Amino acid sequence: MCGIVGYIGNKKATSLLLDGLKKLEYRGYDSAGFCVLDDNQFCLIKKKGKVSELEAQTQKISIGGSIGIAHTRWATHGAPNEINAHPHLDCTGNIAIVHNGIIENYQALKTALKKEGHKIISQTDSEIIAHLVEKFYQNGNLENAVASTIKCLEGTFGLLVLDKNQAKIVAVKKGSPLLLGIGKKQMFIASDASAVISQTKKIVYLDDNEIVSVTYDGYTIKNLQGQLVDKKIVQLKFTIDQIEKRGFKHFMQKEIFWQPQAIENTLRGRISKNRVKLSLKLNPKEINRIIITACGTSWHSALIGKYLIEKLTGIPTEVDYASEFRYRDPIIKKNDLVIVISQSGETADTLSALKEAKQKGAKTLGIINVVGSTIAREVDSGIYLYAGPEIGVASTKAFTCQVTALILLANYLKSGDKEILAELVKIPQKVSLALKLSGKIRHIAEKFKESKNFLYLGRNVNFPVALEGALKLKEISYIHAEGYPAAEMKHGPIALVDENMPVVFIAPKDNTYLKIISNMEEIKARGGKIIAIVNSTDSKIKNLADYIIKVPKTLDILSPIINVIPLQLLAYHIADLKNLNVDKPRNLAKSVTVE
Numbered sequence: 001m002c003g004i005v006g007y008i009g010n011k012k013a014t015s016l017l018l019d020g021l022k023k024l025e026y027r028g029y030d031s032a033g034f035c036v037l038d039d040n041q042f043c044l045i046k047k048k049g050k051v052s053e054l055e056a057q058t059q060k061i062s063i064g065g066s067i068g069i070a071h072t073r074w075a076t077h078g079a080p081n082e083i084n085a086h087p088h089l090d091c092t093g094n095i096a097i098v099h100n101g102i103i104e105n106y107q108a109l110k111t112a113l114k115k116e117g118h119k120i121i122s123q124t125d126s127e128i129i130a131h132l133v134e135k136f137y138q139n140g141n142l143e144n145a146v147a148s149t150i151k152c153l154e155g156t157f158g159l160l161v162l163d164k165n166q167a168k169i170v171a172v173k174k175g176s177p178l179l180l181g182i183g184k185k186q187m188f189i190a191s192d193a194s195a196v197i198s199q200t201k202k203i204v205y206l207d208d209n210e211i212v213s214v215t216y217d218g219y220t221i222k223n224l225q226g227q228l229v230d231k232k233i234v235q236l237k238f239t240i241d242q243i244e245k246r247g248f249k250h251f252m253q254k255e256i257f258w259q260p261q262a263i264e265n266t267l268r269g270r271i272s273k274n275r276v277k278l279s280l281k282l283n284p285k286e287i288n289r290i291i292i293t294a295c296g297t298s299w300h301s302a303l304i305g306k307y308l309i310e311k312l313t314g315i316p317t318e319v320d321y322a323s324e325f326r327y328r329d330p331i332i333k334k335n336d337l338v339i340v341i342s343q344s345g346e347t348a349d350t351l352s353a354l355k356e357a358k359q360k361g362a363k364t365l366g367i368i369n370v371v372g373s374t375i376a377r378e379v380d381s382g383i384y385l386y387a388g389p390e391i392g393v394a395s396t397k398a399f400t401c402q403v404t405a406l407i408l409l410a411n412y413l414k415s416g417d418k419e420i421l422a423e424l425v426k427i428p429q430k431v432s433l434a435l436k437l438s439g440k441i442r443h444i445a446e447k448f449k450e451s452k453n454f455l456y457l458g459r460n461v462n463f464p465v466a467l468e469g470a471l472k473l474k475e476i477s478y479i480h481a482e483g484y485p486a487a488e489m490k491h492g493p494i495a496l497v498d499e500n501m502p503v504v505f506i507a508p509k510d511n512t513y514l515k516i517i518s519n520m521e522e523i524k525a526r527g528g529k530i531i532a533i534v535n536s537t538d539s540k541i542k543n544l545a546d547y548i549i550k551v552p553k554t555l556d557i558l559s560p561i562i563n564v565i566p567l568q569l570l571a572y573h574i575a576d577l578k579n580l581n582v583d584k585p586r587n588l589a590k591s592v593t594v595e
């Protein structure tokens with residue numbers, strides 16, 4: 001994980017680098033640092049903690065210089081402290097580097113470099129890169145030194161190298177994202193576009209092993225053979241407004257409340273005359289089996305996708321954790337379609353699973369939010385969510401938009417279902433109604449904010465919603481929570497139930513409704529506290545549940561999009577009432593770019 005940004009131009013580098021780091025902080029926030037070339041000297045400042053602490057430190061000193069590199073860290077190798085924070089220097093102090101990714105063979109390289117006399121001071125896997133560049137640096141040719149360095153590295157990297165002697169940044173990537181932002185008399189290199197969008201919308205997405213060199217005179221991109229590569233400049237479509245809080249206390253809160261617009265964006269222009277229009281490179285008649293693979297919240301969407309696709313198309317559909325799929329030598333047959341779901345489009349496990357599927361000859365399709373991301377560029381074809389940037393570490397709008405995209409896909413694979421499509425366009429309005437429950441849910445959150453455990457129970461297409469509700473609570477409130485298929489409860493988890501156990505039931509009026517009522521009776525008989533998400537017309541459950549949350553009725557198959565809203569709000573309010581860092585929960589990062 002980690003976020004990196006580099007700047008060269010006609011403005012003071014420090015403030016632009018800090019601004020970029022703040023936008024990238026979702027990628028890691030245990031320490032941060034920058035190195036600016038000021039009057040032919042490196043000004044290197046690193047700080048444990050958030051970017052705001054680094055910023056406070058820099059306000060005490062005046063720093064000039066209009067070229068520099070910066071980093072916000074999510075620790076993998078070595079504790080979060082100032083020594084392990086980036087940038088790292090070589091022995092001469094002339095080369096500074098920032099790195100995102102993991103160098104898997106760093107121990108062997110470190111031992112060899114130490115034998116050669118290099119002084120390595122941190123516990124990171126990254127510092128050895130600065131020493132390798134030093135080792136290969138000859139005749140002022142930084143590009144060659146970087147090319148030789150990366151030939152030694154196993155693992156993943158997004159890498160920026162700053163050379164004190166020639167005011168130049170050289171960048172390269174493998175498996176980690178990196179882009180070049182081209183502004184007026186200034187250039188940026190960053191992990192993602194959020195770091196540069198306030199300055200420029202002209203972007204070049206870099207591919208693996210392309211060596212970028214930026215100076216005050218311009219930039220070049222070459223391949224490892226030293227040949228110039230002609231890259232397309234892309235115009236970014238999202239705006240700075242989309243990545244600011246706009247009056248909300250937290251990004252997560254804003255993202256929860258913007259779901260009606262986000263879902264509308266996913267739907268826009270894709271339904272016409274009872275048909276779904278998607279430009280996908282596949283023939284639905286040729287698909288024998290679908291495998292969906294993803295991680296975290298996106299994996300919960302994938303599980304919902306299985307229910308949807310099998311029900312609407314009859315195509316057998318399997319779901320796999322990307323990290324498991326990748327390593328279990330999956331069986332892929334000729335007419336298999338592998339769908340990968342990822343908000344960021346950068347999740348390392350999902351990317352590896354995609355590569356495995358491609359290598360085994362599967363057709364691939366992505367359901368991705370971040371336009372131009374690595375996974376989006378690797379799949380045969382895809383469906384963008386157009387949900388806008390998701391900054392809160394806990395995924396919310398991406399989830400509802402992923403489910404929306406899966407419903408579109410299922411209707412594309414089979415000729416569109418008139419009733420489902422007519423109801424789908426009403427979903428944003430129904431989500432708006434569900435969001436009005438926020439005040440009531442805050443009141444419930446007050447009652448349960450000190451609970452130590454939660455159970456979330458649902459059935460059928462709402463079982464993954466129970467998993468998602470539990471994940472949201474765990475991530476941001478640090479309360480232990482488990483999601484279960486409601487009927488499985490009696491096979492074990494019921495042993496946990498006593499008067500201290502809140503149990504959240506997702507209980508829409510579908511074909512499992514009466515069974516869910518029986519499950520509630522079983523919890524009530526053991527003193528558990530019941531919070532029930534029910535349809536607005538429900539009258540039975542009020543006698544059983546301690547707290548009732550009534551959401552608008554929709555078709556069973558679309559109900560996850562509505563039912564997840566109160567669960568997102570419950571997690572949000574509990575975390576906020578506990579004064580926790582909702583947008584940047586401990587130990588987590590938005591984009592998990594390490595395997």
Ligand code: M6R
Pocket residue numbers: 295296297298299341342343344345346347350393394395396475588590591592
């Ligand atoms: O960007 P992706 O959708 O590939 O991310 C997958 C997971 O890392 C992500 O959903 C994670 O579980 C979130 N923190 C959930 O809120």
